[in-house]
Amino acid sequence: MTADLLSPFNLTGRIALVTGGSGGIGRACVERLAAYGATVALTFVEGVEDAARVLAGFGDLPVTAHPLDLRDADSIRRCIAGVAAQHGRIDILVNNAAVGTATVAAFSDDPGTQDSLMLAINADGTLKMCQEFLALPGGPGRKLINISSVGGGITAFPGFRLSDGMSKAAVAFLTRQLAAEAVHDEVDVFAICPGATNTPMFQASTLSKLSTETLSGFLAGLPKGRLIEPAEIAALVHFLSGPSSRVLHGAVLDASMGLGVRPGLLSEQA
Structure with missing residues (x-):
């Protein structure tokens, strides 16, 4: 895959920051944006992941890695300032x-603490990332892309963890509010709300708990009878990163392959 300099999808000369870029949707975004010419900075979990090991996972891909703890306002400020200092600016932020539900357990085994962490990381952390990014001086064509979820960001599912859904609903609201405030500014603001996506996080929270027979039925009941692949979400991020997305400013995109408009689909199985 090579960038065509005449293509509206070419990102040569653009600086992108992708948080959580070492796996899942984030990794797919890093690979996609870099393939189309962007200089990409990614974040790893401060105090948990190792920068050298994260970078080694990308081989020869020219990316930089930066520590980030979304629970810590100072860490957020250091991350944004560090990327801007190293690369000169940030044109595209992918939150x-x-x-x-599964990954928050690594921080605490207490359900109440987990709920607080879910809101602190997913909602408040994203808010602070947006604020720091928007406070930077920047030229035309900047893009702010938040990743939310169909659960909370688009609709409600019975049994979905309250704090998880609340945090994703907050990200969708944040996107609309920032877009309203920036409607005359040189920045475009969007959110993407994926459905059931083939990521390690979804594997840990849902798929790993299902028997072989139950898993088969679960997958068959999904829209199109399959999981969404991270690369498909990354393709949307790529489009939103380019000039053609401007008319979508403020959009909260349902990227669930239809689950958002038919949330009872899984319960309809015979």
Whole structure:
């Protein structure tokens, strides 16, 4: 895959920051944006992941890695300032880093603490990332892309963890509010709300708990009978990163392959 300099999808000369870029949707975004010419900075979990190991996972891909703890306002400021200092500016911010029901358990085994962490990381952390990015001096064509979820960002599912859904609903609201305030500014603001996506997080929170027979039925009941692949979400991020997306300013995109408009689909199985 090579960038065509005449293509509206060419990102040569653009600086992108992808949070949580070492795996899942984030990794797919890093690979996609870099393939189309962007200089990409990614974040890893400060105090948990190792920069050298994260970078080694990308081989020869020219990316930089930066520590980030979304619970810590100072860490957020250091991350944004560090990327801007190293690369001169940030043109595209992809707020992808988040925790889910399974991954938040790595921080605490207490359900109440987990709920607080879910809101602190997914909602408040994303808010502060947006604020720091928007406070930077920047030229035309800047893009702010938040990753939310169909659960909370688009609709409600019975049994979906309250704090998880609340945090994703907050990201969708944040996107609309920032877009309203920036309607005359040189920045475009969007959110993407993926459905059931083939990521390690979804594997840990849902798929790993299903028997072989139950898993088969679960997958068959999904829209189109399959999981969404991270590369498909990355393709949307790529489009939103380019000039053609401007008319979508403020859009909260349902990227669930139809689950958002038919949330009872899984319960309709015979």
